[in-house]
Amino acid sequence: MPAPVKSKQRVLTIVLTILGCLLITFFGLRAFHAFKKFNGHRPPPGQVETDVELIRDWMTVPFIARMYAVPEKIIFDALEILPRENRDKSLEEINREYYPETDGLAMQIVKAAILAHQPPPKAAPPPAPFPSPTPAAP
Amino acid sequence: MSEYLLTQVINYGAPLLAIIVLIGGLGVPLPCTVLVIAAGAFARQGILPWHTTAILSLVSVVIGDALSYSLGYYSRDLVLRRFSETPRWLQAEQSFQKWGPLSIFFSRFLVTAIALPVNLLSGTSLFPFRKFFAYDFLGETVWIFGYGGLGYLFGSQWELVNEFLSNFGGLVLGVILFFIGIKQGMQWLKKQQRKVTPAG
Numbered sequence: 206m207p208a209p210v211k212s213k214q215r216v217l218t219i220v221l222t223i224l225g226c227l228l229i230t231f232f233g234l235r236a237f238h239a240f241k242k243f244n245g246h247r248p249p250p251g252q253v254e255t256d257v258e259l260i261r262d263w264m265t266v267p268f269i270a271r272m273y274a275v276p277e278k279i280i281f282d283a284l285e286i287l288p289r290e291n292r293d294k295s296l297e298e299i300n301r302e303y304y305p306e307t308d309g310l311a312m313q314i315v316k317a318a319i320l321a322h323q324p325p326p327k328a329a330p331p332p333a334p335f336p337s338p339t340p341a342a343p
Numbered sequence: 344m345s346e347y348l349l350t351q352v353i354n355y356g357a358p359l360l361a362i363i364v365l366i367g368g369l370g371v372p373l374p375c376t377v378l379v380i381a382a383g384a385f386a387r388q389g390i391l392p393w394h395t396t397a398i399l400s401l402v403s404v405v406i407g408d409a410l411s412y413s414l415g416y417y418s419r420d421l422v423l424r425r426f427s428e429t430p431r432w433l434q435a436e437q438s439f440q441k442w443g444p445l446s447i448f449f450s451r452f453l454v455t456a457i458a459l460p461v462n463l464l465s466g467t468s469l470f471p472f473r474k475f476f477a478y479d480f481l482g483e484t485v486w487i488f489g490y491g492g493l494g495y496l497f498g499s500q501w502e503l504v505n506e507f508l509s510n511f512g513g514l515v516l517g518v519i520l521f522f523i524g525i526k527q528g529m530q531w532l533k534k535q536q537r538k539v540t541p542a543g
Contacts, residue, residue, distance in 0.1 A: 218528035225521025232513030239507035243500065259499050263346035268353045272388055272499075295350040 255323060257316040262297040269296075269315060275322045283318035284311060345374040349381055357382075357396040361403040368407015370459035375404075377505050379487060383494025384501035393495065401480075401487045408451075408462055408479045415466025422467050436468045443470050444478045451482025452489065454516050 253274035260269060266284070270277040281288045286303055294302070300311035352360050360382055367375035379400065386393035423432075439446070443465060450458040465475045490508065494501040 212531065214527055214531045214534075218524050218531055221520050221524030221527060223524075225517045225519075225524055228513055228517025229521060230517075232510045232517060236507055236510035236514055239503055239510055242503050242506075243497075254499055256499070261346075263349045265350060265353055268390060271390060293350075293354045295346070297346070 257319050260296070260312060260316060260319075262300075262312065263295045265293060265295055266299075266315070267292055269319070273319050273323075275319050279322055280315055280318050283314050345377050348374065348378060352378060352382065353385065353390060356391055357399050360391075360396060361399040364400050365403040365407040368404045369411055370462075376455060376486075376490060376509065379490045380494035380501050380505045380508070383491035383496075384498050385494075386491070387495045387498045393491075397487050397491060400491075401483055404483050404487070405476070405480055408458075408483070409472075409476065411459060411462035412466040412472065412475055412479075415463035416469070416472075417466070418463075419467050419469070435464075439464055439468045439470060443468075444474065447475060447478040448482040451479065452486035454512055454519065456512070456516060 254272050257273075259272075264272075266280050266288070267277055269275075270280055277288060281291070284291075284299065284303070286299065291299060296311045296315065300307075300309065304310040348363060352363075360378055363373055363378060364375050367373045382391055382396055382400070383393075385391045386396060443461075446457070446461050447465060450461045464470075493504045493508070497504045
């Protein structure tokens with residue numbers, strides 16, 4: 206039996222294999238979790254978004270207005286700010302500038318304004334009347 | 344950084360996205376993949392025109408890649424002064440001529456972390472520019488239309504698409520490293536066996 210030789214190639218083999226395994230485990234699990242989170246809640250083509258939980262800090266008011274098909278004025282009015290100076294600002298910037306005392310207040314206001322503007326969910330149609338037994342013909 | 348750029352892409356549209364991917368092609372670490380996926384979703388919402396955005400971004404990123412290729416090409420003398428004629432460098436050059444096309448193609452969209460080294464190495468190893476351009480263009484087309492298309496397809500769920508794809512890229516990088524490690528190991532074992540049973 207030859208004595209084990211610690212060559213550079215051997216070290217490289219071990220390092221690459223271990224690093225590869227670690228990356229596979231780490232990113233594989235994360236990719237799997239991301240894949241599991243997919244669901245079918247996106248609106249079908251031609252319909253507007255209704256889920257206000259998808260609003261993010263980086264979004265601007267005109268963008269949100271378009272996404273949820275709500276007039277910009279309603280959102281600006283709810284925030285009590287002028288449209289002209291604030292069209293390009295993200296919700297985070299608006300919050301920092303106009304509501305510095307409360308984190309996330311601008312987003313809450315926008316969510317509430319959109320929810321208030323959305324039509325109430327359609328009531329489920331009443332169940333079909335149970336067919337009454339028809340009397341047998343004499 | 345991503346959030347700031349997303350806001351600006353909403354405000355300034357396709358031209359800004361094109362500038363960002365051009366700078367990304369030059370090797371500046373910007374969240375370009377996130378922006379491309381998001382741009383697809385914005386196109387679905389009617390915020391960005393998908394055709395102009397896609398074409399402008401494709402042209403820009405290919406220009407960025409060509410510039411980083413030329414950076415490698417013109418710095419060849421510097422690299423050769425350090426490594427010229429060493430067996431390692433010759434081996435690297437040979438293996439790049441063999442594996443270059445695949446590396447260029449897949450590093451455009453799947454393992455984007457190695458895109459800049461691949462561009463530089465392509466230039467330094469005098470990989471033919473026409474071939475580089477062809478594989479680069481194909482790879483970037485997959486990136487822009489494939490990733491942007493996924494953003495378009497999944498609309499408001501584009502953040503999940505981005506999360507999945509970025510982790511999938513890491514997973515692929517892990518698989519590549521693992522197989523390179525295994526290959527190195529097998530070469531090392533062969534060397535050891537040759538030492539034990541010398542030919543004669």
